[in-house]
Amino acid sequence: MPENKQSWTLLELAEEAGISARTIRFYISRGLVDGPEVAGRGATYGRGHLEQIRTVLARQSQGLTLAEMARLPDHPPRHSALPQPEAWVCYTLEGDVAVWVRQDIAPWRNREVLRALDEFALKIKRKKQEDEDHEK
Amino acid sequence: MRNEEPGIFMPRCARSGDELPLAMQQLFLTGRILPAGARLVVQHRFQSAARKPLEVVYTFLLPRDAALRRFEVQGPGFKAHSELQPPRQAQENYERGVAAGHLSVLARGYRDGMVNLSLGNLNPQEEVLVALEILAGVDLRDDGFRFRFPFTLAPSYHPDARAILLEDQELQMELPADRFDDLLLPAFRKSARGLHQIGFEVDLDVPWGIEEIGSPSHSIRVCGSRRVILAPAADLPDRDLVLDVRSEMGETRLLSGQTGDGRRHFAALIPSTHFGVRKEAARNVVFLMDRSGSMSGEPIAQARKALAACLAVLGAEDRFGLVAFDDRCETFSAELKEADPRNRRAARDFLTKIDARGGTELAAGIREAAAMISGRGGDIFILTDGQVFETEGILQTARRAGCRLHSLGIGSASQDRFLALLARETDGISRFVTPRERVDQAALDLFASVACPVAVGFRVEGLEPSGGRWSPEPSPSVFPGCPVLLYGDCVAGTDDGITIRYSTAAQEAPGRIVLSGADSCCGETLRLLRGARRITDAEARLESDDSAIGRRTAARQEEYLAALSREYSLASRSMSLVAVVERAGDRPGEPPVTQVVPLGLSQDMVLEETQQIMYCLSAPEAAAPPSPVAFSCALPMMEESAACMNELPAWPTDFDRLMDLSIRIEPDGGMPGEKEEERILVSLLLLLAFLANGDDLRSGAFRSHVARLVDFLERELPAGLPEEKLRVAKETLRRVRERKPAAGPWMDLAEGMLPEKAHRPVEEAWAALSEKDHPPDSGTLLR
Known part of the structure; x- marks a missing residue:
């Protein structure tokens, strides 16, 4: 079949x-x-x-x-074609760079991700600044 | 007649919660029972009060040596008959019929002789009757037969089963689909009240006459001399029907009749007495005791006592072992022990510590017991309720064990079909007892029967007139009280009788049995009974090993089984029965609501027992405490159990007292005593007590004990007694041989003479013995 x-x-x-x-x-x-x-x-x-x-x-x-x-709470189990909704947060780091992060992750993980993003954002800002200075 | 008793459990619609009145209303058994087997019709009456079409599934267990022949389905304006088809094809036809909205009926066999009778698309308010024809065997003996028909099914042990006890006091069980396919088990209800009603009206057909008819299971009425009817208008489906028919066979009997194909079919019944009597020889025996949870209560107490009495029958030359099994095995000793006083005492002590617990791993028990005998030759004597699923694997283990296996089924739910097969497949014999009968008495009786076969190596060499055929091969061992039943056929039209040529290990020249008499039965019935027996045997031998070789073997065996089914037009695990009735106005629609007919828990089962089964199913290693749900139900059931116990006769009965005395018999066959004369005296007293109870050298549960006491006295008398006492003792022995009981306080005196008593009435006892032959007014010698 x-x-x-x-x-x-x-x-x-x-x-x-x-x-x-x-x-x-x-x-x-x-x-x-x-x-x-x-x-x-x-x-x-x-x-x-x-x-x-x-x-x-x-x-x-x-x-x-x-x-x-x-007697189970999810009885009978439902299987819909539409997936369960998930919440995401969008961080636009630059005009041409955006990063999506799931909202329901653990707090410690969220902190790690944000710290990494912060570093990344600083890095691309610095790089952009260096490029602009170089052009001048 | 509808099951609408208020306040009882009813199945409910899963969506709406509305009650679904039970669709099966009545089960009525009719038919004819012969000493060679029964040809029965079971009428199932279904009526739906639901608003939607129903699919009703009724699960039942086949009796011993049974097969389904056909069914007729009848309703308003229609009647149809079943067709025999391979299971897959039958199921497809059934499903197509259900999908098309037609009334479809399917009878399909599964493992362990379980059958699902499915009736699909029973319309609202419609009444349908399904009449199912069944061929079944009986438990045949020299002095009659016992017939058993299962009206219920017991929840049994399987290591992979799932079970739950619901608040409404209902046990639900599910068996693994990889072993049992789509078999649906019923829900087991604490009370059978409100379920379908059962009834029966059967005719007994014994050409040589019936002396007595009784039933330990139901109240019966006997009309004329042959028709047996359930005395009340109806009864509950909570126990099997058991009928005892006493009809002394006396000599070899022939049941025969002709069929349309010009053959004369017959069943030859050869009583064990035909082979004479053999003196008991030294034996190796292992007692295998079921201590599973379902044996708890009175059954295990009686089984303990029975085994202790069996131990007393053993002589110094005998060797024995003792294994108690549940889901583990516990042995009295690693190897067979001599039946000396020390070992027998130790074995009795071992028995007192055996309590019911756990599951029913019978195969492991058989392996353990067989290992103790290991090539020496011997017997395994099993006491079990046989409440176990997937019995084919156990039968395989038993066949490989290479020992004779004798089984005693205990309780209203013991699987008679399985236990009969277990014994037959290993050249042994089986019996069963109902809850209203004593286990210990039946165990002693069986043990006495199996003490020594009257013939070994029995084999049919040929039939006359020539061209006669016989099958299946009879068991090579013939035991006292158990006749040989031989099915066969020959050319019709010979009134000269049929001659069976046979041999046994003890005979130098072949023996001959001449069977004469006119045809007295329906030849087709005898042909079908033979077919049912052959099919049962073939089903029991289906390979259950899941290896590649095992599967190939099973495929070949299933082909053979299907061929047998076609030859006899009988259903089996390889052939099902199906009928599709196209009623006016049938059209495809929503699938019918499936309802599995619930059954009552067997009469003697109580909730604690089903809990025991559940423990083993859920946690074989470490039993968990009962769930709150289960425990909340336990108390009322325990009260009920206690009430049942109160119905038992006052304790101890004469039988109990005799049992306690018999346990003390020494290995040399005599009773214990400080001096030889006292041993002789108490042995004589016990002999007279046995005789007064109806036990002698040939009959009664204590006949082996009587034989041992007589042997002892015949050996010891000349040396040990003064002349007058010797005369009294010889007179007593003569009475025993001539089966002439004498009135007297023999049991009281025997108990008073036991070694632990401080003041033993020696002179009083001798005087009483003397007076029995010479009443006081004629003068006594010993005063």
Whole structure:
């Protein structure tokens, strides 16, 4: 089955996941996997369903029972196409140089990065100054 | 009739939280039971009260030597029959049917004789009946047979299983998919109330007549002389049905009938008495005791006592070992020990320290016990509840051990199918006891049976008329009380009878058994019973080794199994049963909601036991304390357990007292005493106590003890006694041989004569012995 396929029937999904269709129906009935994206005739399942099934199988291999999984806070695991947002800060060091730094890094790391940036900024400022002096 | 009892657990919809009423309403067993096996129909009635289509999965365990024949699915306006197909094809057809919105039914077999019966797309308010035909074996004996049908399934041990105990007092278990594929286990509920109802109405078909019918598991009613019906209107699915049918075989019997292909199929039942009696010889025996958590409580206490009594039967020439196993093995000694008084005393002390704990690593126990026997030849005597999954690997270990293995299954959830196979595959015999029966009594009885086979090297050499075929090969060892059952077929139309030519190790010339009699059975039933037995044997021998060679062997064996299935039209692990019913108005839609039918915890199981199983599953190395969830449930169950204990008879019973006395028998076969005369006296008293209890040289659980006492007395009498006492003693021995019990306080006197008693009633005892033959008014010699 092509990896880029976006929707599957239950039987195709079962083949992709390597488990029986009945097992997937059982997971859906237990609320561990979402129901089909399109109900009724031609019910389909997407990549999110496959990820949910893989999560269930991975948790089983860690020794969790289905009942224990149902009690987890992230149950059922959601797998959206849109990634989680991340906060970044932009330092424009010069008109032609900008550096992006993630905002949620540890404070000690942030201090290190800022110290390095400070040095870097001084260095390119000095270099720029030297170049201007040389031209004069 | 719907399960809507208020206040009990109901499965709920994962999304809405709404209750989902249980769709399986009733399970009703009918059919015909012969001494050679049973042909049964199990009716499953499903009715959905849900708003959406349901997929209902019912998990059950096959009885011993059983196979599914076919099913019929019936509903409003439709009736369909199953087809036999390879599992993958059957599953694909089932799934296609479910996807198309049709009613689909699949019966697929898995390891350990477990079956998932799946019924997909049961519409709201629809009522569907699935009638499943099953062929099953019975536990055959010279004096009748015992039939067992599983109405429940016990949570059992598997090292890789996952389990959780929920607040609502329900145990959920999941088995590893790499070993059990997509098998769905039921939830095990503390109480079976509110689950589906069970009932039965079966006919017994014994051509030579029935003397007695009983059931230690259910209240039954017997209509006429053959029909057995559950006495109450319905019962709970929390224990197996066990029926005991007493019907003395007496002589060799033939069950036969013709089939449409012109063959005459038969089952020959040859009682063990046909082979005569053999004197017991010195033996090597290892007692293997299951001390897993599920044995806790009364079973292990009784097992300890039973083993102590078995030790008392051993003579000075015998050698024994003792292994207790859970997920570890503990041995009494590294090698076999002589059964002298010191070793037997030490073994009894060892037994008192054995408590229930841990998992059920039976294979390790068998390996340990076999290593002790190691090439000397001998028997392993197992006491276990057999609550273990993935039994094929254990069977493989047992076959490789090269010892005879005799098993006693304990409890309402012991896996009869597995334990019967374990014994048969190693040339031994098996028995089981229900919670309402005494383990110690059954253990003694079994131990007495296996003391010495009446025939070894038994082999069928041929059949007459020529062209007759037989299979499977019977066990080469024949034990007292256990008949030989031989299935075969020959050309139809010969009324001259069938002759079996056989040989044994002790015979110089082949023996002949002539079976005569007209056809009395359905030939097709006998053919199917033979097929079910062959399929069970083939399934038990499926290679479970995961190596490349093992997988190749397993593939070949599965092909053979599929061929057997096709030959007999019976399902197996290599062939499933499937039916798809296209109802008017069916259309593809949302997948049905899957509901696994829950079962009641077996009647004698309590929460502490399931907790023990869970400990072993979650942490085999170091058992963690119970979770708060589990512990909160423990107290009411412990109270229930205590209540069960209170129902036991007052302690000690006569049997207990006899057991305590029998444990003291010395290796030379006599009772202990300070002087030889006292030893003879207390041995005579105990003999009379046994006789009064119904035990003699041929029957009763203590028959081996009786034999040892008689041997001792016959040896010791001439030298040790004055003339008058000698006469009284000989008279007592005569009574024992002639099975003539005498009234008297024999047990009280025997207990009073034990060496630790300060004042032993020696003269009173001799007087009582004398009076039994010459009442006081006719004068006594010893006053």
